[in-house]
Amino acid sequence: MRIHSPESPRWLSLTRYPVGVSCSQAHALEHRQMGRAARLGKRTSSLKLRISKGGFLMGGVFPASMLDKGLQDLQTSQTAISMNCSLPDRVLFSYGMDRQRDRLCLQSLWDFVTAKEPWIKSPFFPVLFSFTAYMAFCLPYIVLDFASIRLPNLRKYKIQPQNYPTLGMMVPCIIQSAYHHVVLIFPVTFLHWYWRPMSLPVMAPELPEVLLEVAVCLLLFDFEYFLWHLLHHKVPWLYKTFHKVHHKHVSTFALTTQYSSVWELLSLGFFAAINPVLLGCHPLTEMIFFLVNIWLSVEDHSGYDLPWSTHRLVPFGLYGGAPHHDLHHLKFKSNYAPYFTHWDKLFGTFTESHSN
Structure with a gap:
């Protein structure tokens, strides 16, 4: 899913998590989540944001235990982002969030299993x-x-x-x-x-x-x-x-x-x-x-x-x-x-x- 941000003329694409954010938001979120991962020292899963124009690749790292908090952070920007999105983009955005919740409801259980x-x-x-x-x-x-x-x-x-x-x-x-x-x-x-x-x-x-x-x-x-x-x-x-x-x-x-x-x-x-x-x-x-x-x-x-x-x-x-x-x-x-x-x-x- 791609969403155009008024803060940047680039198009952003999330390969794993279907949430669209601007460049500045992505940098801020990446820095915040990497800081949490370093402090808590927990297992992490990689989140890659690919900017199609210019072929630039950013690696955002999200610890599994912070996924819920990450969702909350992203949801706070949902209103501002959706105001600048077309109706199909907003439908895809909502669908992606629903799928993410479905996955997260079992992630804690799966993390408990994989710990062993x-x-x-x-x-x-x-x-x-x-x-x-x-x-x-x-x-x-x-x-x-x-x-x-x-x-x-x-x-x-x-x-x-x-x-x-x-x-x-x-x-x-x-x-x-x-x-x-x-x-x-x-x-x-x-x-x-x-x-x-x-x-x-x-x-x-x-x-x-x-x-x-x-x-x-x-x-x-x-x-x-x-x-x-x-x-x-x-x-x-x-x-x-x-x-x-x-x-x-x-x-x-x-x-x-x-x-x-x-x-x-x-x-x-x-x-x-x-x-x-x-x-x-x-x-x-x-x-x-x-x-x-x-x-x-x-x-x-x-x-x-x-x-x-x-x-x-x-x-x-x-x-x-x-x-x-x-x-x-x-x-x-x-x-x-x-x-x-x-x-x-x-x-x-x-x-x-x-x-x-």
Whole structure:
């Protein structure tokens, strides 16, 4: 975007931040921000202002922690600058500011993540990230399983209130999950670390971009798992050899989420890992998708229909949730999609679920 300034006949273009300023304003802002960076000694990201006439290049340095303050400084000049801009320029100016706010709302989170860059780039991070997130999401439901036995008011949320998991049922699930993460997932992530090292960009993604790409990744995973799941139920050899392990428990509980065969675990892990790569997602988007995917999987197997469950938040019955998947474990021959209901409805494998 280019904006003509009455203080200078030159045209200014911002290559990273879509805000137009005059030469004097640019020099003053550059000097002010460089002073802050020197005093605070924090990591900086480069901002380049290119003046198209004369080919002069200025390097403005903005610390990430000062981006909010920088925006405030620039916003104070918005009125004066916009008075001398055409209507299209003002529209582009406003659009650029909105995009910058979308990016800045995640920048603090991304700065926190990149501060631990050596650890995140280590081969141990993916397996510990996955197992820790999985157990953390299972923990509230484990507490609920034991508490609802003694508190009758909680039993109304249990989809199959006559069935409760025991400690003897939970421990093998935890042991198997830990074993799979150490023996199977870690070698795979180590090879990935060796052949395709992770690179962490300086800037965070925009919030609308994150929301859109996470939604697309979920829809892709839902479709891929639906086909895989349907095939492994329709072909008896595949079901007995690979998928039957996951159906050991007719009444599901949170820790049964990853109670599965090696083939099933690697297949679903591959689907979850490949989709962000195909979409070219930002590493932060990829992490958020993994967390959302693990949470929704645990919720599906929790065995509880809570007032704030995801299927109650998504309108028009588009999302099946725990009642949808619990019925699959109970009846075996319907509701193959893990999250959404449209594929089961299109293929005629949908069965309406009813609480309790």
